[in-house]
Amino acid sequence: GESVGLHLPTLSVQEGDNSIINCAYSNSASDYFIWYKQESGKGPQFIIDIRSNMDKRQGQRVTVLLNKTVKHLSLQIAATQPGDSAVYFCAENRSGAGSYQLTFGKGTKLSVIP
């Protein structure tokens, strides 16, 4: 079965507010996690990644938090903008034999209300 899932399939946020997208994973052996953004009609686009030896990583307006104790991952978007409207996926890496085998979660659709 899937080892990566999301708590909320849809999320509506007012423009300017902060967004938090959550993800749960079940494979304790996963050591690498990535967030992707997929806009309508396009392919997924890398946002930010984090390795299991970290619990927080910041990018431009985005922060990823990793809680290995409860196997939880979150993506925080500061000052959400209309351009942030998209489907967001978390993905985990179940590495083995030196290859990336990303397993994607179901996705959360973020809608930004102007």
Next chain:
Amino acid sequence: DTAVSQTPKYLVTQMGNDKSIKCEQNLGHDTMYWYKQDSKKFLKIMFSYNNKELIINETVPNRFSPKSPDKAHLNLHINSLELGDSAVYFCASSQDSGGTGTGELFFGEGSRLTVL
């Protein structure tokens, strides 16, 4: 310049036909992938090639056959198409195949396959 390009973008065909989707990347990456995205947006890996060599082959019907003529190209050929093959197929590439580098995958725009 498009980093990962795949053609065609849309493909409508009848059951039983054979079709191919082509993918090319100009990023100089060694590893390429095919992913399938179903109607519920679920993304699942199908194949992965590193330097023209197959390294991941998930449980997909053997009607699906990837072919990598060189490390910049990974084509997907599908025989005897079925209704359930309707999906968006994404090609992707990465610089690293699973070591300590970034696992960032660069995706193409997708090829929407509709089987009637």
